Amino acid sequence: MSTVPSPPDFSTLLQFFKALANESRLKLVGILAQRECSVEELAALLHLKEPTVSHHLAKLKELNLVQMRPDGNTHFYQLNSEALLALNKAILTQDQMASLVNGVEAEVWDEKVLKSYLEAGRLKEIPASRRKRLVILKWLVRQFDEGITYPEKAVNQLIQQYHPDSATLRRELIGYRMMQRDKGIYWRLPEPEWQETA
Amino acid sequence: MSTVPSPPDFSTLLQFFKALANESRLKLVGILAQRECSVEELAALLHLKEPTVSHHLAKLKELNLVQMRPDGNTHFYQLNSEALLALNKAILTQDQMASLVNGVEAEVWDEKVLKSYLEAGRLKEIPASRRKRLVILKWLVRQFDEGITYPEKAVNQLIQQYHPDSATLRRELIGYRMMQRDKGIYWRLPEPEWQETA
DNA sequence: CGTTAAATTAGATAGATATCGAATTAACAC
DNA sequence: GTGTTAATTCGATATCTATCTAATTTAACG
Secondary structure: OOOOOOOOHHHHHHHHHHHHOOOOHHHHHHHHHOEEEEHHHHHHHHOOHHHHHHHHHHHHOOOOEEEEEEEOEEEEEEOOHHHHHHHHHHHOOHHHHHHHHHHHHHHHHHHHHHHHHHHHHEOOOOOOOOHHHHHHHHHOOOOOOOEEEHHHHHHHHHHHHOOOOOHHHHHHHHHHHEEEEEOOOEEEEHHHOOOOOO | OOOOOOOOOOOHHHHHHHHHHOOOHHHHHHHHHOEEEEEHHHHHHHHOHHHHHHHHHHHHHHHEEEEEEEEEEEEEEEEOOOHHHHHHHHOOHHHHHHHHHHHHHOHHHHHHHHHEEEEEOOOOOOOOOOOHHHHHHHHOOOOOOOOEEHHHHHHHHHHHOOOHHHHHHHHHHOOOOEEEEEEEEEEEHHHHHHOOOO
């Protein structure tokens, strides 16, 4: 009965990097990858005092990176290479790295842009940067109802509630495939069809 | 013309772990694994100020973990997943980890033991711990010349220069295969034959 | 040119942590 | 038991670094 190890979460991975992000601890891991050692030995090898080594070993032990085997009074430590490999797999693919950032809400950026370009319900100006313009256009297209067709005049009218240059904005909405036009009739497209580039 | 990437040395690997051993930077890597972003965007996503993000990106850039693409005034960053994979391989095998500790001189421990058990050229006592006894025996056997045979009496005499209990020490030298005996004649074995356990 | 926007650099500060010595615990030897 | 040795825990300190604000660069735009 072998259980499939679940991929480490963000804080576990962070803890892992912190554990190895220290000269003494990285050396410890290196030494213990070769052979098991007592605390006393390790202290001599690293030119450190026993308490310091004990402190470092405790951190490594939290992550199961090392295992301890007591023998009488002396404690022998050795590397738990399985744990090392397991954590290592998490870094292997950038997909897995990308999956770590679910705690980061992507909307924060959008909200910040909207807040800085909207004032009293109107669009202060059209952002020059493509990236920001995209945020504004996504907001703008949501002012239209889906499943409804608008004559060009209605489109202009609605846009002009927010900004006088309805021609530019209307053209951009088409360019990013947020709206579509046929014979002077416009309608909003479903979000999956929107494009990132015009 | 592709060059084989040389395995990272100790300090590079340490730098790598330090780079990722920070919540903000680890999130940065996670985000940039998904898509390229400007500094401004990243600052908004992480609820940090631009200078802070710049600082973090600089650290990641030192290791080539991220790449920058300037576009006018704004700098777009993205993950360099090749560098990530390359560094990742170093952790993959504990052999490679073990090879990192060449800066750690293994003799330090031995010297410390010798220093604490030798006084005025004589052995104060025989260490109880197997590990330390081994160090002493290695030192003791080097007092014999290689390629020369010693009658038991000569062996005892030589050992007694250092410690009265020649019987025990002689037996141990045989046990660890540092010396060998045949018909009352002793000789030193070459170092590769020595054993770690008696 | 001056202005503006984005990024970086510099300097200051607060929070984290590596290291040590002292005290404590655990295990063994006598 | 007492004494001894290895390890850990505790408390203090000194170093490192993440973050901020302010100042400086860089590039685009009128």
